[in-house]
Amino acid sequence: MKISLPQKTVCKVQFAVGEFDIVVHDKESLTRKIYEIKHSKEIAPEQYRHLVDEQNCSLTERSFGKIVIYRGETMEVGNVHYINVEEYLKTI
Numbered sequence: 001m002k003i004s005l006p007q008k009t010v011c012k013v014q015f016a017v018g019e020f021d022i023v024v025h026d027k028e029s030l031t032r033k034i035y036e037i038k039h040s041k042e043i044a045p046e047q048y049r050h051l052v053d054e055q056n057c058s059l060t061e062r063s064f065g066k067i068v069i070y071r072g073e074t075m076e077v078g079n080v081h082y083i084n085v086e087e088y089l090k091t092i
Contacts, residue, residue, distance in 0.1 A: 013060060018050035023060065032060060038070040048080045 022035040
């Protein structure tokens with residue numbers, strides 16, 4: 001991902017409990033997108049539990065997009081965007 005996004009900072013963020021698989025920081029827009037990567041085709045609340053953890057999110061930044069990349073259909077659940085991995089890869 002870093003190779004395709006050289007103008008952005010890409011990293012993994014770990015907390016005492018949990019982690020964000022990928023965080024992409026855009027220095028120009030001053031925003032961050034947080035990604036969870038799952039191998040499932042199904043949607044389940046435990047997949048995005050770290051994305052909705054207020055303490056972890058406030059430690060990371062105020063403005064961000066919450067994204068789960070998985071093998072199922074692209075859709076939105078609350079304010080979490082589920083993106084099909086094949087569709088996502090075609091956009092980068």
